[in-house]
């Protein structure tokens with residue numbers, strides 16, 4: 001059979017792949033994707049461009065839900081991963097693992113303030129799961145406070161602190177002693193964070209909640225209340241961290257340091273799954289009694305950690321944080337020009353850097369605009385988990401100005417097309 005494993009899918013016709021996906025993966029999702037207008041499969045990607053089986057090129061403003069910050073197939077990242085694969089992909093897990101140690105050291109340098117130790121896992125949900133455990137064991141308290149609209153993942157612990165009942169109710173009973181507070185309400189925090197609270201978990205910019213930016217005062221109040229009441233402050237930077245908002249960390253905007261920071265998605269440049277919990281030394285004391293009290297077989301594997309080190313170096317070398325700020329301004333300005341032309345169809349364009357949400361008055365209008373964008377070969381986040389009236393633009397941080405103009409033009413045309421379709425319809429009465 002040889003070693004050319006592309007034979008597993010190269011040359012397959014679209015219908016076979018779609019049917020096989022429907023038969024063996026997820027028939028309902030297959031229908032949704034086809035309804036939006038997708039019936040081909042992706043074969044390769046470079047920078048902001050994804051190419052499908054027929055050679056059609058898409059502009060990727062979705063980027064694995066904010067994962068592809070370096071763009072696809074960044075040559076330096078690919079080289080780093082290939083070299084590590086040739087040496088060893090995985091670890092014996094008993095000898096010391098240098099890439100893991102070096103990535104933890106680097107994270108201690110680049111994360112805010114006194115954040116120091118890292119625990120590595122493989123996803124954002126696992127990081128949230130671990131943070132809940134670390135907070136409880138450290139404070140010896142049980143209560144967890146998180147925000148409405150929050151998204152921390154879909155494992156039971158992460159789901160319990162997330163904010164939408166649709167995803168939670170069918171799976172109960174969830175973790176007990178969780179309170180979901182109003183987003184951005186300092187008053188609600190004042191009431192909910194108390195002497196029983198182990199942790200307050202917040203995203204500095206909610207991604208799945210629909211790109212909701214926390215006010216600086218809110219994050220500062222969160223810090224003050226946690227200090228006063230002995231709770232740990234956890235910032236989930238899985239989506240908004242690593243430069244996406246135009247600052248290295250979402251919490252840098254408010255100059256607030258958490259006790260625990262959660263990372264995943266872009267940390268390994270989208271090459272290898274990774275998750276990390278980076279924490280203040282006082283959160284690490286419990287490990288002294290039981291160094292394996294929490295663990296993950298694949299967490300901290302050398303391949304993911306090398307990808308993490310390469311990613312952090314590329315972000316610095318290519319000034320991607322500054323680039324995200326500038327590119328974000330350009331994209332936001334363009335999207336807002338369309339909003340000004342169609343204020344009854346585009347409710348709001350909001351966000352920071354290249355974490356941009358567009359809110360429509362109705363879910364059906366979101367779907368029509370998404371279909372229009374797909375016709376123009378632009379991929380955006382089709383569905384924001386906790387707020388389906390919002391679509392998101394989260395392109396690579398190094399997206400070119402030319403590609404930004406492509407996205408702006410496609411959005412303008414897709415909204416204009418939607419307006420034509422709805423001509424004579426009273427949108428407010430829909």
Ligand SMILES: Cc1ncc(COP(=O)(O)O)c(C=O)c1O
Pocket residue numbers: 065122123124125126128151152153154203207208236237238239240264265
């Ligand atoms: C803020 C945030 N936290 C956690 C997660 C969960 O990450 P994962 O899908 O890797 O489990 C996500 C995923 O979108 C996220 O946006």
